Amino acid sequence: MIHISESITVRHNIHDVFRYVSDFSHIEQWDPGVIEAQKMTPGPVRPGSEFQLKCKFLCFSFSMNYRVARLEPPHLVVFEGRGKKFSAQDTISFHQAGNGTKIEYSLELTFEKVSSPMEKFVFFFTKRIAKAAIRGLAHAFEGNYRLPEIRLLDRWMDRSILPGMLTFSKYGYLWRKKSWNPLAVSLTGQTVLVTGATSGLGKITALRIARLGAKTIIVGRNSQKVDSVCREIREETGNARIRGEVADLSIKKDIRSLASRLDRQERNIHVLINNAGALYNHREETMDGIERSLALNLMGPFLLTSLLIPKLKSSAPSRIVNVSSGGMYTQKLVVHDLEYTKEPYNGENAYARAKRGLVILTKIWAEKYKEDGIVAHAMHPGWVATPGIRGSLPRFYKLTKSILRTPEQGADTIVWLAAAREVADTTGGFWFDRRPHIIDILPGTRTFPNEREQLLKELKRISEIEVAE
Numbered sequence: 001m002i003h004i005s006e007s008i009t010v011r012h013n014i015h016d017v018f019r020y021v022s023d024f025s026h027i028e029q030w031d032p033g034v035i036e037a038q039k040m041t042p043g044p045v046r047p048g049s050e051f052q053l054k055c056k057f058l059c060f061s062f063s064m065n066y067r068v069a070r071l072e073p074p075h076l077v078v079f080e081g082r083g084k085k086f087s088a089q090d091t092i093s094f095h096q097a098g099n100g101t102k103i104e105y106s107l108e109l110t111f112e113k114v115s116s117p118m119e120k121f122v123f124f125f126t127k128r129i130a131k132a133a134i135r136g137l138a139h140a141f142e143g144n145y146r147l148p149e150i151r152l153l154d155r156w157m158d159r160s161i162l163p164g165m166l167t168f169s170k171y172g173y174l175w176r177k178k179s180w181n182p183l184a185v186s187l188t189g190q191t192v193l194v195t196g197a198t199s200g201l202g203k204i205t206a207l208r209i210a211r212l213g214a215k216t217i218i219v220g221r222n223s224q225k226v227d228s229v230c231r232e233i234r235e236e237t238g239n240a241r242i243r244g245e246v247a248d249l250s251i252k253k254d255i256r257s258l259a260s261r262l263d264r265q266e267r268n269i270h271v272l273i274n275n276a277g278a279l280y281n282h283r284e285e286t287m288d289g290i291e292r293s294l295a296l297n298l299m300g301p302f303l304l305t306s307l308l309i310p311k312l313k314s315s316a317p318s319r320i321v322n323v324s325s326g327g328m329y330t331q332k333l334v335v336h337d338l339e340y341t342k343e344p345y346n347g348e349n350a351y352a353r354a355k356r357g358l359v360i361l362t363k364i365w366a367e368k369y370k371e372d373g374i375v376a377h378a379m380h381p382g383w384v385a386t387p388g389i390r391g392s393l394p395r396f397y398k399l400t401k402s403i404l405r406t407p408e409q410g411a412d413t414i415v416w417l418a419a420a421r422e423v424a425d426t427t428g429g430f431w432f433d434r435r436p437h438i439i440d441i442l443p444g445t446r447t448f449p450n451e452r453e454q455l456l457k458e459l460k461r462i463s464e465i466e467v468a469e
């Protein structure tokens, strides 16, 4: 048997440290010996919860199944692991140390058959791996990571279009993920609102936000779906502070009454995630007489955010996260015809223009509200297998389904922008896979200052709102 023990002290409260460490699906963020970790049993982490780990040792990769054997929040968690020819017991205890937490980590490894010279060799490498893991855990809680910058390689890939587009697939995610820092933050005490949280990216975003401890407000247009997603997230995360709101976010009256309910009922909104969106293949108008793609993808986030600005200001520091699309690269914003009336309708183009508008709005809000403690981020999720993409682009879905990202992979940057410390003070960027990207690639797609002003003017007219300059 091999026995290794290490300890560290981190400057975080014991409850947050316990919650992060006892969920072994996070281990891939801090243990360099783990390539992938997944929670296999539903519900919050409890005795009996199981995890599957894909690990590496030197040049070998192997799987391990872990089970929570003991859980005594916030002081102790014991995991029992089984590999093909060995078993492991990880005992992790947590102790209050001043304002921080001391973590004591002990690992016992039992091999079915190891010769004595081999045992020395295995002990040597296992000790190194365990030390690297504990260093990784300390690094996860340091959290003073550098803000990612636009890299030359990304700029080149974006500009040369095809390589850039290939990173929209799951392979891009798997490649970029290797360089990411852990997300060991707690959102306890924060209120986060996610629109379009009844399906696809929004649903998994809300789940992950709730798992980080935030009070999570789910906004959807169908009350039954909203209720059932709230229930599902409460059961899965053990977070009771999940509530739903129903509103059609393409309809002005609905958006206004949602904003006034939120104003009355919520003391704070720290993060607003404008995720609801859709691509329509035929031109139709909403009951307000506004082309639907414009209404949902651009007017909706504009009106809702504008109405919630006083709340975001009083809750500062606060964040706005706008979910755009890589499709926006293909189109220029057409400010003199936002409603697509002057040329034959093309749903993909209408969607791309509205999503470009959302990126421009992000920049406008970033400049306007910087002094108020509100930051604004735009992002795109890549190509993600969601009900939305299946329904609106069936041929594209059929062709690409083997390389599409999972909703979890697509939602990663949304959650990161909502929660990570390193993006708390930066504003106005367009992010993909936790990196900032350029927004103008194709010739003729740039937006000029007069067009930005025109966009604002048009959105105020369409949504019938007076926004202070």
Ligand SMILES: NC(=O)c1ccc[n+]([C@@H]2O[C@H](COP(=O)([O-])OP(=O)(O)OC[C@H]3O[C@@H](n4cnc5c(N)ncnc54)[C@H](OP(=O)(O)O)[C@@H]3O)[C@@H](O)[C@H]2O)c1
Pocket: 195, 196, 197, 198, 199, 200, 201, 202, 219, 220, 221, 222, 225, 247, 248, 249, 250, 275, 276, 277, 278, 279, 296, 323, 324, 325, 326, 327, 380, 381, 382, 383, 384, 385, 386, 387, 388, 389
């Ligand atoms: N999937 C991708 O590859 C991809 C790529 C780029 C960008 N995006 C963007 O990511 C966001 C999420 O899309 P998704 O792929 O997750 O699509 P999805 O599965 O269809 O989810 C869209 C969400 O928006 C809600 N929604 C639609 N119309 C609404 C309305 N009028 N009022 C209120 N809520 C409404 C939907 O509600 P219901 O559940 O009631 O339908 C659902 O909760 C969208 O903004 C989309 O443009 C997705």
